[in-house]
Amino acid sequence: MLDPVSPQALAISNIFNITFAISVAIFALVTGVVVYAAFRYRSRPDAQPPRQVQGHTALEIAWTAGPTLIMAFLFGTTVVGYGLAAPGYAPAYRTADVAAGKQQPPQADIVVVAHQWWWEVVYPQQAITTANEIHLPVGRPMRVRLESDDVIHDLWIPRLSRKMDATPGHITYLTLQADEPGTYYGACAEYCGVEHAWMLIRAIAQPPAEFDAWVREQSRPAPPLPTPPPGTPTALAAATTPAVATPAVPLPPGRGDPVRGAILFQQKTCINCHAINGTIAQGLAGPDLTHFASRQTIGAGVLDMSHENIVRWIANPQAVKPGVHMPNMLLTEQEVNDLAAFMESLK
Amino acid sequence: MAEIPLPGTRTIEVVEPLPAVTRAEGLFRWIATVDHKQIGILYLATSFFFLLVGGVEATLMRIQLAQPRNNFLSPEAYNQLFTMHGTTMIFLGIMPLLVGFMNYLVPLMIGARDMAFPRLNAMSYWTLLFGGLLLYFSFIGGGAPDTGWFSYAPLSERPYATQPGVDYWALGILITGMGSIATSINLIATVAMFRAPGMTLRRMPLFVWMSVVNSFIILFAMPIIAATAIMVLIDRHLGAYFFRPEFGGSATLYQHYFWGFGHPEVYIMILPAFGIISEVIPVFSRKTIFGYAFVAGSSVAIAFLSFAVWAHHMFAVGLGPAWDLIFGAASMLIGIPTGVKIFNWMATMWGGSIRFTTAMLFAASFLVMFTIGGITGVMFAVVPIDWQTTDSYFVVAHIHYVLNGGSLFAIFAGIYYWFPKITGRLLSERLGKWHFWLNFIGFNMTFFIQHVLGLEGMPRRVSTYPDMPGWGLMNLISTIGQFITVVATLIFLWNLFVSLRRGQAAGNNPWGGWTLEWATTSPPPVYNFNQVPPIRSRRPLWDLEHPPAPEAKSG
Numbered sequence: 001m002l003d004p005v006s007p008q009a010l011a012i013s014n015i016f017n018i019t020f021a022i023s024v025a026i027f028a029l030v031t032g033v034v035v036y037a038a039f040r041y042r043s044r045p046d047a048q049p050p051r052q053v054q055g056h057t058a059l060e061i062a063w064t065a066g067p068t069l070i071m072a073f074l075f076g077t078t079v080v081g082y083g084l085a086a087p088g089y090a091p092a093y094r095t096a097d098v099a100a101g102k103q104q105p106p107q108a109d110i111v112v113v114a115h116q117w118w119w120e121v122v123y124p125q126q127a128i129t130t131a132n133e134i135h136l137p138v139g140r141p142m143r144v145r146l147e148s149d150d151v152i153h154d155l156w157i158p159r160l161s162r163k164m165d166a167t168p169g170h171i172t173y174l175t176l177q178a179d180e181p182g183t184y185y186g187a188c189a190e191y192c193g194v195e196h197a198w199m200l201i202r203a204i205a206q207p208p209a210e211f212d213a214w215v216r217e218q219s220r221p222a223p224p225l226p227t228p229p230p231g232t233p234t235a236l237a238a239a240t241t242p243a244v245a246t247p248a249v250p251l252p253p254g255r256g257d258p259v260r261g262a263i264l265f266q267q268k269t270c271i272n273c274h275a276i277n278g279t280i281a282q283g284l285a286g287p288d289l290t291h292f293a294s295r296q297t298i299g300a301g302v303l304d305m306s307h308e309n310i311v312r313w314i315a316n317p318q319a320v321k322p323g324v325h326m327p328n329m330l331l332t333e334q335e336v337n338d339l340a341a342f343m344e345s346l347k
Numbered sequence: 348m349a350e351i352p353l354p355g356t357r358t359i360e361v362v363e364p365l366p367a368v369t370r371a372e373g374l375f376r377w378i379a380t381v382d383h384k385q386i387g388i389l390y391l392a393t394s395f396f397f398l399l400v401g402g403v404e405a406t407l408m409r410i411q412l413a414q415p416r417n418n419f420l421s422p423e424a425y426n427q428l429f430t431m432h433g434t435t436m437i438f439l440g441i442m443p444l445l446v447g448f449m450n451y452l453v454p455l456m457i458g459a460r461d462m463a464f465p466r467l468n469a470m471s472y473w474t475l476l477f478g479g480l481l482l483y484f485s486f487i488g489g490g491a492p493d494t495g496w497f498s499y500a501p502l503s504e505r506p507y508a509t510q511p512g513v514d515y516w517a518l519g520i521l522i523t524g525m526g527s528i529a530t531s532i533n534l535i536a537t538v539a540m541f542r543a544p545g546m547t548l549r550r551m552p553l554f555v556w557m558s559v560v561n562s563f564i565i566l567f568a569m570p571i572i573a574a575t576a577i578m579v580l581i582d583r584h585l586g587a588y589f590f591r592p593e594f595g596g597s598a599t600l601y602q603h604y605f606w607g608f609g610h611p612e613v614y615i616m617i618l619p620a621f622g623i624i625s626e627v628i629p630v631f632s633r634k635t636i637f638g639y640a641f642v643a644g645s646s647v648a649i650a651f652l653s654f655a656v657w658a659h660h661m662f663a664v665g666l667g668p669a670w671d672l673i674f675g676a677a678s679m680l681i682g683i684p685t686g687v688k689i690f691n692w693m694a695t696m697w698g699g700s701i702r703f704t705t706a707m708l709f710a711a712s713f714l715v716m717f718t719i720g721g722i723t724g725v726m727f728a729v730v731p732i733d734w735q736t737t738d739s740y741f742v743v744a745h746i747h748y749v750l751n752g753g754s755l756f757a758i759f760a761g762i763y764y765w766f767p768k769i770t771g772r773l774l775s776e777r778l779g780k781w782h783f784w785l786n787f788i789g790f791n792m793t794f795f796i797q798h799v800l801g802l803e804g805m806p807r808r809v810s811t812y813p814d815m816p817g818w819g820l821m822n823l824i825s826t827i828g829q830f831i832t833v834v835a836t837l838i839f840l841w842n843l844f845v846s847l848r849r850g851q852a853a854g855n856n857p858w859g860g861w862t863l864e865w866a867t868t869s870p871p872p873v874y875n876f877n878q879v880p881p882i883r884s885r886r887p888l889w890d891l892e893h894p895p896a897p898e899a900k901s902g
Contacts, residue, residue, distance in 0.1 A: 055638040071679040085731040091667030158804040162734030169592025172665035189738040197809035
């Protein structure tokens with residue numbers, strides 16, 4: 001919040017600066033008087049007993065009225081700044097009322113659904129689903145609808161906007177806008193369970209043309225997955241035996257084969273939790289992986305996106321992010337490399 | 348050990364050991380006691396022990412946070428520790444330490460023989476001890492709670508908290524809460540019925556005033572959390588849906604209930620501290636309190652307002668502009684009576700003859716530390732600022748300036764001030780100064796920088812954090828500060844230990860205090876007073892020294 005890049009965050013920053021200036025003055029007054037009194041009125045051996053003053057009504061009125069005026073000023077600042085900091089802010093909608101048609105929440109540019117411990121990011125008009133990063137066109141205010149799939153979370157990207165809770169049973173809105181291109185770090189700010197620390201998010205603000213290109217890229221479905229050979233157990237053995245499915249080009253050591261990885265992805269129950277657009281993988285419990293490798297991080301910020309880190313994550317997510325809902329699948333090294341190669345192909 | 352002396356052969360010492368602890372009666376006397384002084388000592392000792400446990404938990408957390416991506420603690424262990432740290436400090440540390448002072452001092456200060464209901468008083472203490480032990484039993488009973496000290500639903504509900512930790516949390520709070528409610532009724536009855544002749548309401552020491560106001564807050568706030576804890580238990584064990592949105596319950600309702608209790612609780616933890624400050628500052632400034640009626644009256648205002656500000660903990664929920672602004676305004680209002688108090692304490696020091704004993708050092712630094720916590724508190728009432736700073740390290744810094752730099756510094760002032768009355772021996776001033784300065788430096792080093800961390804976007808309650816520019820260094824400074832505080836605390840414990848054994852004898856009134864507890868021996872006899880001096884003003888002992896009582900008409 002110290003370096004705002006949106007009108008909303010700037011409004012909060014300005015209110016903070018005004019309040020901070022008043023705060024410093026009050027702090028200086030109190031500290032000054034206490035320190036001055038400590039030296040000036042320090043007990044001395046020859047001192048006379050001090051005069052016993054019971055009180056002073058005018059002073060009491062003064063130091064009641066003074067703070068009252070300051071509070072009145074701060075309240076005025078609050079009212080004025082409120083609308084600037086959160087334009088169009090309305091009370092949360094109740095999911096049950098919305099479902100029953102009693103409330104009509106407005107259309108959103110982006111829907112963010114908070115999960116333990118990752119963010120699902122949907123662009124409903126463009127039919128894009130991604131995770132843990134929000135792409136924004138520079139300068140355009142985006143209305144974000146916020147929901148939770150489980151417990152209470154809170155979306156907070158300090159340089160862009162206020163924080164807003166994602167409460168189960170509620171739908172809330174906030175505006176995200178970035179007036180300068182860049183990557184802005186954010187996090188879940190409401191404690192949400194064991195991996196709360198690694199529920200990071202980043203907003204990536206791009207010039208409109210770049211943003212449109214990103215939209216086109218993300219709207220593209222993934223190529224269909226290769227069909228696993230019939231008879232799964234033997235097929236699995238076959239797929240993992242290099243003699244049967246040797247890649248056309250010899251792989252460097254430690255590298256896997258994306259085709260074998262794609263088959264494993266279907267056989268190893270990955271598709272129960274993950275979706276890849278355009279394929280039979282339609283699981284909803286974990287992040288959509290359609291353009292996984294285009295993202296900057298893995299596991300909601302716990303690792304940067306790189307080959308080594310994809311391998312680390314697939315080999316045992318519990319070692320990277322203990323408590324995460326993705327289990328250790330007990331894969332062989334070859335299987336890990338193949339799956340990693342497949343993941344890296346999902347640009 | 349337990350040798351039984353023959354009648355009439357008790358060794359006479361210059362200073363008696365703790366009241367009524369004769370070797371013949373030993374430990375049993377402490378278990379069976381209904382004496383408010385012994386119960387007060389039990390409260391103070393037990394809650395100081397829990398305070399140390401909470402401090403150990405904090406130190407472990409600070410070690411984990413000293414470096415980004417540190418692996419000293421697992422996330423699970425860290426989450427249990429911060430939950431237990433908060434719960435311990437609030438329910439088993441700060442609050443019962445203050446109740447311990449109330450128990451020990453209020454009957455003495457009003458010239459009473461004991462509390463109105465001595466057995467009920469004993470029950471209150473034992474609920475604290477066993478409620479606390481039950482909470483800590485969770486560590487070996489399936490895992491400590493890990494849902495934070497406010498244990499938000501639905502994170503605390505069955506699908507998300509499968510371990511029994513939350514049950515221990517709810518039961519522990521329920522049991523200690525019953526004791527707190529009993530204490531508050533007891534204390535109100537005592538002050539209402541057992542004041543010595545002449546002790547009118549307008550002559551009561553301010554510590555008694557704050558204790559009574561505090562008791563009323565406890566009486567109205569604790570039942571809210573008790574009912575909430577019961578609802579959590581019903582949800583978890585009988586399959587109800589109070590706080591489960593998917594079945595028609597409400598996660599926001601829990602927050603309203605919790606903070607309906609939780610914000611008054613903040614004042615429960617600060618009002619008796621105000622009382623301590625209102626006793627210590629006048630005595631060491633050699634001046635009567637400035638604006639007695641305003642200090643007392645502002646507490647009543649705070650008590651009422653404390654029940655009307657809870658939703659300022661919920662500005663990020665999305666309650667909408669109307670509620671946000673109403674609660675923002677109410678929260679600003681509460682800053683006014685609080686400011687009045689600070690000004691009156693400063694005016695009491697002004698023109699005085701100040702002796703900087705350790706107690707006075709803690710009291711004077713309280714004024715500055717609490718002011719920082721108060722100012723940041725007002726910032727949270729400015730709703731848009733709250734939207735950025737809530738649930739960040741800024742709020743962590745804020746609560747510690749209020750509860751550590753505020754309440755705990757006042758408690759230390761109280762300990763240095765009344766230790767001679769309670770034990771008959773003075774604490775070492777030399778060790779006390781070391782304790783104060785190291786604690787002051789360590790505390791500020793740990794928490795001041797956390798304001799900056801919060802503004803830079805570090806959320807609270809994270810078991811680790813990414814390596815953002817500056818975060819590692821600031822967290823390291825914070826951790827080093829904690830270790831300075833640890834050293835200060837060890838010095839304090841050493842001071843307690845040596846001073847109890849061979850501290851200087853205190854006499855009845857080592858500081859020249861003016862309230863009734865200084866009129867009796869140190870430690871006081873079981874019956875408190877041989878004879879209560881005549882009470883013609885707020886300062887009966889001043890009147891004894893100044894026969895033509897210059898302020899007699901003011902009472």
